[in-house]
Structure formats: structure tokens, C-alpha cells
Amino acid sequence: MQAAIENENEMLLQVDDLKVDYQMEGAVGRAVDGVSFALRKGECIGLVGESGSGKSTIAKAILKLLPSNGALAGGRVILKGRDISHFTEEEMDAIRWAEISLVPQSAMNALNPVQRISSQMVETFLAHQAKADSRKTLLDKCQQLFEMVGLSRNRIFDYPHQFSGGMRQRATIAMAIALEPSVVIADEPTTALDVIMQAQIINLLKSLSEDKGVSIILITHDISIVAQICQRVGVMYAGRLVESGDILKVFNNPFHPYTMGLKAAFPTIKELKKTLISIPGSPPLLTKRLEGCCFSDRCPFSIEQCQRVIPHTVTIREDHYVACHRIEYAERFRKEIIDIFGTRVRGQS
Ligand SMILES: Nc1ncnc2c1ncn2[C@@H]1O[C@H](COP(=O)(O)OP(=O)(O)OP(=O)(O)O)[C@@H](O)[C@H]1O
Ligand SMILES: [Mg+2]
Incomplete structure (x- = not known):
């Protein structure tokens, strides 16, 4: 993800050294600390x-x-x-929905509970380029979008509370793609859905990217969903991107101990009987100023340097980047990571 920024031409969206602070009672917390990644056209x-x-x-x-x-x-x-980071609110209004749209973490929040979904969708069109179209034409466009996401045309006249969680999620996705944005950011689009609904939403996102060429940023804590849709992945820990790159390279041969732990925490179809672990400890407080690696307190390979110096992101091989002082050590122990984390869990109990 990191080096991809070098080739500006094929890049649609670049996030470069992003830092975000939250003002909290009497303190400032850094929630995002120097994150960089890039999204190519049609990529997920x-x-x-x-x-x-x-x-x-x-x-x-x-x-x-x-x-x-x-x-x-x-x-x-x-x-x-x-x-666009310095764009005014008015300039951002022209970009939201039309160029980048967000399927927010809670689909219910994206829909106005006291308005029929049909009116909400038509208004989104009217607020942008579709002023010349009649309401009937716009409604028809919205119904086509409903069909595209697997909802029946007539349900568009419902209120959000008449929808199930999965249906609301689909309606939100229909709204997000209404103005044909180049980028859709889907934040936990399958959380709280049953497995069948999850699979349907995953297929929908897949077809958006493969058939319609929409670029997608898929946000989730579930690495199995990422593995099904995405070509590349960024692994976040405590506001930093600790490992990123080609999905197969990152998940088949992770170099960061956190990625290894994350992978070991999820079951796979091939390894149904594998022992699952949880990574002992908890992430640092948001308000704690980190001198070194953000994972050092939980890392089994941590040395004094890890507490003191923030690791640079290095290129392991083409399209695989890691921020860790202990890359060689971690690689040597990749296979034993479950035992290593497991011993630490037992040691703490
Ligand atoms: N409005 C806010 N004020 C203060 N702190 C906040 C605010 N929103 C988020 N945070 C904090 O910022 C950090 C990052 O939050 P964020 O919601 O981005 O995490 P996330 O990775 O999306 O988590 P989740 O998987 O639970 O959705 C957390 O420590 C959170 O408590
Ligand atoms: Mg979240």
C-alpha cells in the first residue's frame, strides 16, 4: 500500500501520513498516527x-x-x-456521495428514521447533478438501484424501521452507489448480520468492484471477509498501519507479530481444528504518547529498542510493507506463534 503511492497516475485516492486527534476531557488522544495508503482504480x-x-x-x-x-x-x-484535506464544507458537499461515499458502521444511522427511503434517495440525487430529471425518473432510477442490491422495487416506499438489518445495509449500499462514485468506503458492512446475509453483502461488494469498477475501502475487524474480497490489506494497530500490501503475501506470510496474532485468532475452512488464540494484553490508551512501537507492550519479541524507537515501515518484498524492529525474529517463529502467545495467556491467568 505504501509504495503504491509512488505511481501517482493509476492512483484514485491517496492517504498520506494522516494524523487525527480527539480532544478529550483535559487531554488529547491521537486516534490515527501517520497512516499512508493508496487505492487504485477498481481495486478493493x-x-x-x-x-x-x-x-x-x-x-x-x-x-x-x-x-x-x-x-x-x-x-x-x-x-x-x-x-481535499483542506476543502471547504461546500467543496466537500460536492464530493460526498458523488465521488466518495460512505456506508457507515451502523447502517441505521445513515437512514433518516422518519422519512421513507424513496424520499431520502431521491433527495440525494436532487442535491447533486440530477436536478433536470423529474421525480418520477429519479424514483425509477432508485428502484433500479434497489433491484441491483437485491431488494424489491416496492420496498423503496418503506420506512427504515420496516427493514431488517441486512435490508437496511443493502439500502445504504444502494444510496452509496446512487451517484456512481469512484470510491465507496464500507465500514463494517456485515457486522451484526447472519452468515447468509453476510455472504450476500460480500457478493454485492465484490460485483460492485469487479463488474462496475468501483474502488472499495472495506473496513472490518474480520480478516476472513477481507480475504474474500480484497486484493490488498492494511493491518491497523493503535492508530498505526503496522503491515500492509498484497493480501496473499500479508496473510500467508505475515511479518508483524500483531498480524500473526490476528491471523491465529481466526478459524479457516482448511484448519477447522486449529487452536485459536487471543492476543494477551490490551492496546495502549489513546492519550498515552508512544515513544516506540505501538505493539511493544503486547509483543512476545519486544526488546528495549521497541519501547524507545518508532519502527520505520520497510519493504519486505514487492507490495509487502512492515513496521517492526524484529522482522527476522518474527519470521523465524512464525509457525510457533500460537504456542508463544498461548504461553503468555496461560502465564497471565
Ligand atoms: N468522538 C470521539 N471522541 C473521543 N475519542 C474517540 C471518538 N471517536 C473515537 N474515539 C476513539 O478513537 C479511537 C479510534 O476509534 P475508531 O472508532 O476509529 O476505531 P475503530 O477501529 O473503528 O473501532 P471499531 O472496530 O470498534 O469500530 C478509539 O480509541 C476511540 O475510543
Ligand atoms: Mg469502527
Whole structure:
């Protein structure tokens, strides 16, 4: 993800050294700390990491939708060669939905509960380029979008509360693609859905990227979903991107101990009987100023340097980047990682 930024021509969206702070009672917390990645045309990238690692904050920062106590503390967001991080609210209004749209973490929040979905969708069109079309034409367009996401045309006249969680998620996706944006950011689009619904949403996102050429940033804590859709992945920990690159390279041969732990925490179809682990310890407090590696307190390979010096991101091989002082050590022990983390869990209990 990192080096991809070098080739500006094929890049649609670049996030460059992004930093986001939240003002908290009497302190400032850094939720995103120097994150860089790039998204190519028609590509699907995943952002994974445990709860609180800063994934949604990145999505909000890209679209300038941070809450009032949140602010960009550094970095740039470049869309088709334009730095949009300093755009005014009016300029961002022209970009949201039309060029980048967000399927927010809770689909219910994206829909107005007291308005029929049909009116909400038509208004989204009217707020942008479709003023010349009649309401009937627009409604028809919206119904086509409903069909595209697997919802029946007539359900468009429902209120959001008449929909199931999966249906709301689909309606939100239909709204997100209404103006044919080049980028869709889907924040936990399958959380709280049953496995059948999950599979349907995954297929929908897949066809958006493969058939319609939409570029997708898929945010989730579930690496198995990322593995099904994305070509590249960024692994977030405590506001930093600790490992990134080609999905197969990152997941088949992870170099960062956190990625190894994350992988060992998930079951796979091939290894149904494998022992699953949880990574002992918890992430650092947001307000703690980190001198060294953000994972050093939980890392079984941590040495004094890890506590003191922030590791640079290095290129392991083509399209595989890692920020870790202990790459060689971690590689040697990749196979034993479950035992190593497991011993630490037992040691703490
Ligand atoms: N409005 C806010 N004010 C203060 N802190 C916040 C605010 N929103 C988020 N945070 C903090 O910022 C950090 C990153 O939050 P964020 O929602 O981006 O995480 P996430 O990776 O999306 O987590 P999840 O997987 O649970 O959705 C967390 O420590 C969170 O508590
Ligand atoms: Mg989130």
C-alpha cells in the first residue's frame, strides 16, 4: 500500500501520513498516527484491526466527517490528484456521495428514521447533478438501484424501521452507489448480520468492484471477509498501519507479530481444528504518547529498542510493507506463534 503511492497516475485516492486527534476531557488522544495508503482504480482494499484501532476515524477523516472534538492533525488526502484535506464544507458537499461515499458502521444511522427511503434517495440525487430529471425518473432510477442490491422495487416506499438489518445495509449500499462514485468506503458492512446475509453483502461488494469498477475501502475487524474480497490489506494497530500490501503475501506470510496474532485468532475452512488464540494484553490508551512501537507492550519479541524507537515501515518484498524492529525474529517463529502467545495467556491467568 505504501509504495503504491509512488505511481501517482493509476492512483484514485491517496492517504498520506494522516494524523487525527480527539480532544478529550483535559487531554488529547491521537486516534490515527501517520497512516499512508493508496487505492487504485477498481481495486478493493481492506483495513483490518481490532476495535479502537482507528479504522472508522480514517473513513471519517477522508470525508471530513469527524465529530466536533476530532481534527486532522497532519497529512493529506488526495483524490484524483487534488488535495481535499483542506476543502471547504461546500467543496466537500460536492464530493460526498458523488465521488466518495460512505456506508457507515451502523447502517441505521445513515437512514433518516422518519422519512421513507424513496424520499431520502431521491433527495440525494436532487442535491447533486440530477436536478433536470423529474421525480418520477429519479424514483425509477432508485428502484433500479434497489433491484441491483437485491431488494424489491416496492420496498423503496418503506420506512427504515420496516427493514431488517441486512435490508437496511443493502439500502445504504444502494444510496452509496446512487451517484456512481469512484470510491465507496464500507465500514463494517456485515457486522451484526447472519452468515447468509453476510455472504450476500460480500457478493454485492465484490460485483460492485469487479463488474462496475468501483474502488472499495472495506473496513472490518474480520480478516476472513477481507480475504474474500480484497486484493490488498492494511493491518491497523493503535492508530498505526503496522503491515500492509498484497493480501496473499500479508496473510500467508505475515511479518508483524500483531498480524500473526490476528491471523491465529481466526478459524479457516482448511484448519477447522486449529487452536485459536487471543492476543494477551490490551492496546495502549489513546492519550498515552508512544515513544516506540505501538505493539511493544503486547509483543512476545519486544526488546528495549521497541519501547524507545518508532519502527520505520520497510519493504519486505514487492507490495509487502512492515513496521517492526524484529522482522527476522518474527519470521523465524512464525509457525510457533500460537504456542508463544498461548504461553503468555496461560502465564497471565
Ligand atoms: N468522538 C470521539 N471522541 C473521543 N475519542 C474517540 C471518538 N471517536 C473515537 N474515539 C476513539 O478513537 C479511537 C479510534 O476509534 P475508531 O472508532 O476509529 O476505531 P475503530 O477501529 O473503528 O473501532 P471499531 O472496530 O470498534 O469500530 C478509539 O480509541 C476511540 O475510543
Ligand atoms: Mg469502527
